[in-house]
Amino acid sequence: MTPLIQAEALHDRLAQGQAPLLLDLRFDLAQPEAGRAAYAAGHLPGAHYVHLDDCCGPKQAADGRFLGRHPLPTREAFAARLAALGWVPGRGVVAYDASGGMFAARLWWMLHWLGDAEVQVLDGGLPAWTGAGHALSTALPPVLPAPVPSDLPPPLLDTVDAATLAAQLGRVRLVDARAPERFRGEVEPLDAQAGHIPGARNRPFALNLAADARFKSSEALRAEWAPLLAGHEASVHQCGSGVTACHNLLALAVAGLPLGTLYPGSWSEWSSDPRRPIARA
Structure with missing residues (x-):
C-alpha cells in the first residue's frame, strides 16, 4: 500500500463503498482541545476523531524518569483504543489532519508499530479534501467496536530508548x-x-x-x-x-x-x- 492517498482517490473509494477506517487527527499543541472543536464543526464523512493524548502513555516511568511529552502507550493499549473504533488488522486506515500530515504521520507510524501496514495518510489533509470540492459532515459516525487482537504481530518499525x-x-x-x-x-x-x-x-x-x-x-x-x-x-x-x-x-x-x-x-x-x-x- 502506498503511504499517501490523494483526495480524489479517497473520494472514489468512499463512493464505491470501500470505506477504510477514517481517523481525524487534527490537533494544536498550544490549544489541546482545538482539534476536537474543529472536528465537531466539520470532518470527512464517516471519520472518527482521535486526540493525540489518547495515543500516548504515562509521562513518568515507574522509577520516576520523565519519558517525554508524548510517550508511546503500550502496543496492547493502542490496539484496544483503535479496536474500540472498529479497527481490525488489515482493514485499511486513512488518517488526516490539517497540518500537512504533522499528526496523521504519527498514526501512520503507530499502525506500522502495531504490525499493520494497511494505513495511508491523506496527502494535504482536510484542506486538500475541501479544496477538491468535497463536502464535510458534522454527523457522528456509528461506532462499531471490533475485538481487541489477542496476539499482535511483531512491529514493522523500530524504536530506540x-x-x-x-x-x-x-x-x-x-x-x-x-x-x-x-x-x-x-x-x-x-x-x-x-x-x-x-x-x-x-x-x-x-x-x-x-x-x-x-x-x-x-x-x-x-x-x-x-x-x-x-x-x-x-x-x-x-x-x-x-x-x-x-x-x-x-x-x-x-x-x-x-x-x-x-x-x-x-x-x-x-x-x-x-x-x-x-x-x-
Whole structure:
C-alpha cells in the first residue's frame, strides 16, 4: 500500500463503498482541545476523531524518569483504543489532519508499530479534501467496536530508548525534525533545556512539503534525503516529543528509502536529564 492517498482517490473509494477506517487527527499543541472543536464543526464523512493524548502513555516511568511529552502507550493499549473504533488488522486506515500530515504521520507510524501496514495518510489533509470540492459532515459516525487482537504481530518499525541511543551516538545518523531555531538552541518554548543531541543533523519536517502542504514528489524527497543519509547504514529520527519525527519517517517511505528508527522520547526526554550531553549552534 502506498503511504499517501490523494483526495480524489479517497473520494472514489468512499463512493464505491470501500470505506477504510477514517481517523481525524487534527490537533494544536498550544490549544489541546482545538482539534476536537474543529472536528465537531466539520470532518470527512464517516471519520472518527482521535486526540493525540489518547495515543500516548504515562509521562513518568515507574522509577520516576520523565519519558517525554508524548510517550508511546503500550502496543496492547493502542490496539484496544483503535479496536474500540472498529479497527481490525488489515482493514485499511486513512488518517488526516490539517497540518500537512504533522499528526496523521504519527498514526501512520503507530499502525506500522502495531504490525499493520494497511494505513495511508491523506496527502494535504482536510484542506486538500475541501479544496477538491468535497463536502464535510458534522454527523457522528456509528461506532462499531471490533475485538481487541489477542496476539499482535511483531512491529514493522523500530524504536530506540535514550540509553541505547546514547551508546550509539556517532555511529548512526541522527536526524532532528524540529525547527532550526530550536535545534540551534536559540529558543526553547516547551522543554527543559535548549539545544540538540550531539551529532544530530537538522531536517525540519516542513521541508518534506510542497507549497500546497502536500508531500513533495518521491523523486524530490529522494534527492533531498539521500545525501543526508549517505554513509550511514542506520538512521534514528527524533524531534521534540516523537511526533514530527514520524513525518520524516513517512517522507522516507514516500521517497522509497530505507526507514529508520524512532526515538519516541526525543528532545523532551533527552533534555530532562542534566547528565545527558547537549549541543548548541
